[in-house]
Amino acid sequence: MTPRSASVNEELRRRSRERLLQAAVELVSERGYEATTLGDIADRAGSARGLVSYYFPGKRQLVQSAVHRLMHRTLEEALEREPRTEDGRERMARAIDAILGLARDRTVLMRQHMAGLLDTEGFVQCPEQQRLAELLRDTVARHGSRNAEADYAMLRALLMGAVYAMVLPNVGMPITPLRTELFRRYRLDWELGCPPDAETPGGTRDGDLSRFFATDPADTPTLGRPASDQSK
Numbered sequence: 001m002t003p004r005s006a007s008v009n010e011e012l013r014r015r016s017r018e019r020l021l022q023a024a025v026e027l028v029s030e031r032g033y034e035a036t037t038l039g040d041i042a043d044r045a046g047s048a049r050g051l052v053s054y055y056f057p058g059k060r061q062l063v064q065s066a067v068h069r070l071m072h073r074t075l076e077e078a079l080e081r082e083p084r085t086e087d088g089r090e091r092m093a094r095a096i097d098a099i100l101g102l103a104r105d106r107t108v109l110m111r112q113h114m115a116g117l118l119d120t121e122g123f124v125q126c127p128e129q130q131r132l133a134e135l136l137r138d139t140v141a142r143h144g145s146r147n148a149e150a151d152y153a154m155l156r157a158l159l160m161g162a163v164y165a166m167v168l169p170n171v172g173m174p175i176t177p178l179r180t181e182l183f184r185r186y187r188l189d190w191e192l193g194c195p196p197d198a199e200t201p202g203g204t205r206d207g208d209l210s211r212f213f214a215t216d217p218a219d220t221p222t223l224g225r226p227a228s229d230q231s232k
Helices: 003-031 038-045 049-055 059-080 088-105 107-117 127-142 148-167 175-185
Strands: none
Touching: 003 038, 003 049, 003 059, 003 107, 038 049, 038 059, 059 088, 059 107, 059 127, 088 107, 088 127, 088 148, 088 175, 107 148, 127 148, 148 175
16 A cells, blocks of 8 residues: 555545544434434444444443544634633633533533443543643643642533533523632633623534534544554
8 A cells, every 4th residue: 555545544534533423423412322323323424334333442432532522622612713812811711611601502412421421431531532631731721720730620520510510401500600600710700701691703502513523633643543452
């Protein structure tokens, strides 16, 4: 195989993986986790069913990777939107609003994600989750943290708790009091970020998710290796 052919094949595999991630998010949002099968995801993605197990050990791992992709791309878009800023307080506000916005706008998907984290298989380490963690660590560092690792863990816990509170069936909390509490903790002015009554730039309510699943080699460093080998 020539270098050019290898490059083309790698790009095709990468695109196939991206389509599976996008299909997983769409179908779980529409039907819920239990009603979505790996076959459904493969069919929506236009991929051979055998490719699913090549990239992912199972449905739980695929869905968690897909949601982490949506989360990190949503966060990345919020942090880098115009007007660009290096101000740590504004970036912290944007990060909080991005994650709470997903819980508000994609409640079914985020509810299924939170339930998956409590499953016996637990938390799935994947390139998408690692990128999300990098963005949140950078956010707390720019906000002025003297211990980014510890403060990242606290921010992650607070955001997970807020998302969980929002997506609980029948008793979910509205976004405003949770945002108020998080902004109070991080000493952020209400006008920073994207307040709940403002239109979200880019819009997490946008039904077209394709921009979050565009091919990006940096997001798939272990692509091309079977799922069983990716923990090595």
